[in-house]
Amino acid sequence: xxxxxxTQPSLATLERYSELLGGVWERGILTHNGPLxxxxxxxxxxxxxxxxxxxxxxxxxxxxxxxxxxGLKGEIITTPFTWVATVSAILWEGCRPVFADIDPxxxxxxxxxxxxxxxxxxxxxxxxxxxxxxxxxxxxxxxARRHGLKVIYDGAHAFDVRYRGAPVVEEGDVTALSFHATxxxxxxxxxxxVSTDPELDExxxxxxxxxxxxxxxxxxxxxxxxxxxxxxxxxxxxxxIADAVAAKRHHDxxxxxxxxxxxxxxxxxxxxxxxxxxxxFPLIFRDEEQLLRVExxxxxxxxxxxxxxxxxxxxxxxxxxxxxxxxxxxISRRICCLPLYRNLTQEDITRIADIVLEHL
Numbered sequence: 001x002x003x004x005x006x007t008q009p010s011l012a013t014l015e016r017y018s019e020l021l022g023g024v025w026e027r028g029i030l031t032h033n034g035p036l037x038x039x040x041x042x043x044x045x046x047x048x049x050x051x052x053x054x055x056x057x058x059x060x061x062x063x064x065x066x067x068x069x070x071g072l073k074g075e076i077i078t079t080p081f082t083w084v085a086t087v088s089a090i091l092w093e094g095c096r097p098v099f100a101d102i103d104p105x106x107x108x109x110x111x112x113x114x115x116x117x118x119x120x121x122x123x124x125x126x127x128x129x130x131x132x133x134x135x136x137x138x139x140x141x142x143x144a145r146r147h148g149l150k151v152i153y154d155g156a157h158a159f160d161v162r163y164r165g166a167p168v169v170e171e172g173d174v175t176a177l178s179f180h181a182t183x184x185x186x187x188x189x190x191x192x193x194v195s196t197d198p199e200l201d202e203x204x205x206x207x208x209x210x211x212x213x214x215x216x217x218x219x220x221x222x223x224x225x226x227x228x229x230x231x232x233x234x235x236x237x238x239x240x241i242a243d244a245v246a247a248k249r250h251h252d253x254x255x256x257x258x259x260x261x262x263x264x265x266x267x268x269x270x271x272x273x274x275x276x277x278x279x280x281f282p283l284i285f286r287d288e289e290q291l292l293r294v295e296x297x298x299x300x301x302x303x304x305x306x307x308x309x310x311x312x313x314x315x316x317x318x319x320x321x322x323x324x325x326x327x328x329x330x331i332s333r334r335i336c337c338l339p340l341y342r343n344l345t346q347e348d349i350t351r352i353a354d355i356v357l358e359h360l
Contacts, residue, residue, distance in 0.1 A: 001301070001302045002302070003302040003303070003304060004302065004303045004304065004339045004344070004348055004352070005304050005339060005341075006280075006304060006305055006306040006308070006337050006338070006339055006340070007182045007280070007339070007340060007341045008182075008341040008342070008343060009181040009182065009186055009188075009341075010184075010185075010186065010238065010241065010245040010341065010342045011234075011238065012237035012238050012240055012241050013237075016237045016240070017233060017234060017237050020036065020233040020236060020237060021230070021233055023036075024036065024229045024230065024233060029229060030228055030229050030230065031226055031228045031229065032209075032226065033209070033226065034228075034229040034232070035229075036229045036232035036233050036236060037055055037226075037227050037228075037229060037232040039232070039236065040055060040187075040227075040232040040235045040236050040239070041053055041054065041055055041192075043236065043239055044192065044235075044239070047160070047239065047242070048159075048160060048167050048169060048194070049162075049166075049167045050167055050169060050170055050194050050196075051170075051196055051198075052194065052195050052196065052197070052198060052200075052201035053192050053193070053194050054192060054193050054201060054204045054205050054208065055187075055190060055191070055192045055227040055232070055235075056190070056191050056192060056193060056208050056225040056226070056227060057189065057190065057191065057208075057224070057225045057226065057227060058178065058179075058180065058189050058190060058191045059085065059154075059156045059176055059177060059178025059179070059180060059191035060085040060088065060089055060191075061191060061208075061223070061225040062176035062177060062178070062191040062192060062193050062225075063085065063086065063089035063090075063126075063152065063154060063176040064089045064092055064093055064223075064225075065176075065193055065204050065207050065208060065223075065225055066152045066173075066174035066176050066193055066204070067089065067090065067093040067095060067124075067152065068093055068207055069174070069193075069200055069203045069204045069207055070124070070150050070152070070173060070174065070200070072093065072095055072123045072124050072150060073094060073095060073123065074095060074096070074121045074122065074123035074124075075095065075096050075097075075098045075119060075121045075122045075123060076090050076095045076096070076097055076098065076122075076123060076124045076125070076126050076152075077098045077099075077100050077109075077114055077117050077118070077122060077124070077125045077126065078090065078097050078098070078099065078100070078109070078125075078126040078127070078128070078154075079099065079100065079102055079108070079109040079127060079128050079130075079328070080099045080101070080102070080312040080313050080314035080315075080325040080328040080329075081102045081107060081109075081128070081130060081309055081312055081313075081325075081328040081331065081332065082128045082130070082154065082309060082313060083156070083309060083313075084313055084316060084319075085156075086126065086128060086154050086313070087313045087316075087319070087320070088319070090126065091319065095123070095124075096121075097126075097320065098117050098122070099117075099313075099314045099323055099325055099328075100113035100114045100116070100117045101113045101325045101326065101327045101328055102130075102325075102327050102328045102331065103327075104327050104330075104331060105269075105270035106130075106133055106135075106136075106269065106270050106271065107130045107131070107133065107269050107282075107331060107335075108127065108128065108129070108130050108133060108134075108135045108136070109127045109128070109135060109140075110327075111136050111139040111140055111143060114140065114143055115143055118143075118147055118149075122147065122149060123149065123150065124149055124150040124151065124152060125140060125143070125144055125149055125150075125151050125152075126151075126152045126153070126154060127140060127151075127153055127154070128153070128154040128156070128157075129153060129154070129155050129157055129158040129161065129168060130157065130269075131157050131269060131279055131280045131282055131337075132157040132158050132159070132161055132184075132276055132277040132278070132279040132280075133157075133269055133270075133271045133275075133276055134158070134161060134163040134168045134272075134275050135153070137153075137163065137164075137168065137171040137172070138164075140172075141171070141172070144172075150172075150173045151171070151172035151173055152172060152173060152174050152175070152176065153168075153169070153171055153172045153174070153175040153176070154175075154176055155168070155169050155175040155176060155177050155178075155194070156176070156177065156178035156180075156183070156191075157178075157183070157184075157277075157279040157280070158175070158177070158277070158279075159177060159183065159184045159185045159277060159279070160184070160185070160242070160246065160277055161275055161276065161277050162274075162275060163272075163275045164275075168275070169194040170194060170195075170196055173195065173197070173200065174193050174194065174195045174200065174204075175193070175194045175195075176191065176192075176193055177191050177192040177193075177194065178190075178191045179191055179192070179231075179235060183279070184242075184245065184246065184249065184277055184279050185235070185238060185239065185242055185245075186234070186235070186238055187227065187231040187232065187234050187235035187238070188230075188231050188234050189231060190227050190231050190232075190235060206219070206220065206222060207220070207222040207223065207225070208222065208223070208224075208225035208226055209222060209224075209225075209226060210222040210223065210224060244342075245342050246277065246278075248342050249277070249278045249279075249340060249341075249342070250278050252278075252281075252340055252344055252349055253278040253281050253340060255346065255349050255350075256281050256283075256338060256340075256349060256352075256353065259349070259350070259353040259357075260283065260353065260356070260357075263357070263360070265285065265286040265290065265360050266283060266284065266285065266286075266356075266360070267284045268282070268283070268284070269282050269284070278340070280308065280337045280340060281337060281338045281339075281340040282308070282335050282336070282337050283335070283336055283337070283338055283356070284331065284334055284335050285334045285335070285336070285360075286334070286360075287333075287334060288333040288334055290334075290360060291307075291333070291334055291335075291336055293359050293360075294336070294355070294356050294359045294360065295307075295336065297355050297356075297358070297359040298352065298355055298356070301351075301355060303339065303351075303352055303355070304339075305336045305337055305338050305339065306336065306337050307332075307335070307336050307337075308335070308336075308337045309332060310332045310333065310335070311329075311332060312325060312328045312329050312332045314328070314329075315329065338352055338356075339352060
């Protein structure tokens with residue numbers, strides 16, 4: 001029996017990838033803002049409808065560069081319902097994460113909880129578009145303006161999402177994207193910073209290359225955050241299949257919803273179907289006992305969903321003191337993402353759903 005995991009990379013053909021790699025070998029340029037990196041940035045800008053996009057090594061570096069480029073030092077309000085990279089990036093840049101609880105329906109940071117956490121030391125808000133579901137960017141933007149705060153969005157899941165008729169990745173001062181292998185669009189490892197400010201974009205590009213300016217003089221402390229030509233080549237060929245990947249993902253998530261809809265013990269993340277990319281398929285159970293029972297039954301059939309995000313980052317006491325976040329902690333214990341990727345078949349989806357429903 002072939003194992004079914006929560007996700008798998010969506011990949012163009014090896015032959016198509018090899019075509020682009022042939023040019024890389026001929027030119028002998030592997031890094032330092034090579035021609036494929038530049039081409040990928042232009043194609044992503046066109047696809048996403050954004051003005052400025054700088055590719056980087058990965059999504060974590062994108063977050064760190066955003067914090068550094070904005071010159072932030074102090075408290076950054078963020079969500080406890082996220083992957084640890086959101087918090088580790090804040091800590092690496094010498095700032096202090098402050099948690100605000102989430103909305104139990106959207107699973108995004110609750111703007112009312114943000115306002116309660118603002119102090120004289122607050123410098124920014126760092127929300128996450130959880131599973132590609134856009135945050136309440138209007139209210140968050142209003143809070144930030146009233147208190148003089150910067151806004152960085154963790155858009156790791158938010159590739160190609162449009163919200164209120166515009167690309168959600170242009171909300172806030174910077175959005176950090178992840179192009180990790182498991183994401184909707186991937187470059188193997190990779191990421192990007194999106195902004196609307198040309199000067200901020202220029203600084204991010206400088207910081208990702210050791211602080212060099214266009215004359216190659218070192219003008220500030222930077223790091224090595226460059227994307228390679230190898231990763232850019234994979235991104236370019238994967239961009240060619242992005243529409244097909246997205247369509248399959250929407251179809252399969254719709255099949256899951258149809259099979260589970262109306263069951264009293266199950267519910268979905270609240271979202272606008274027109275502003276959602278189905279990056280994952282999260283399912284919220286009645287309680288943790290029920291979730292664990294279903295998980296064991298799936299594992300017995302070589303099906304491996306993921307408790308994403310579990311545990312919440314506010315409980316990672318090896319790196320942070322514990323602060324109770326009751327809503328996020330409750331959701332975290334009861335939520336699980338089912339397999340959702342390009343090669344999943346209709347039979348797979350039906351089998352998974354049958355097992356879930358049988359063991360509730």
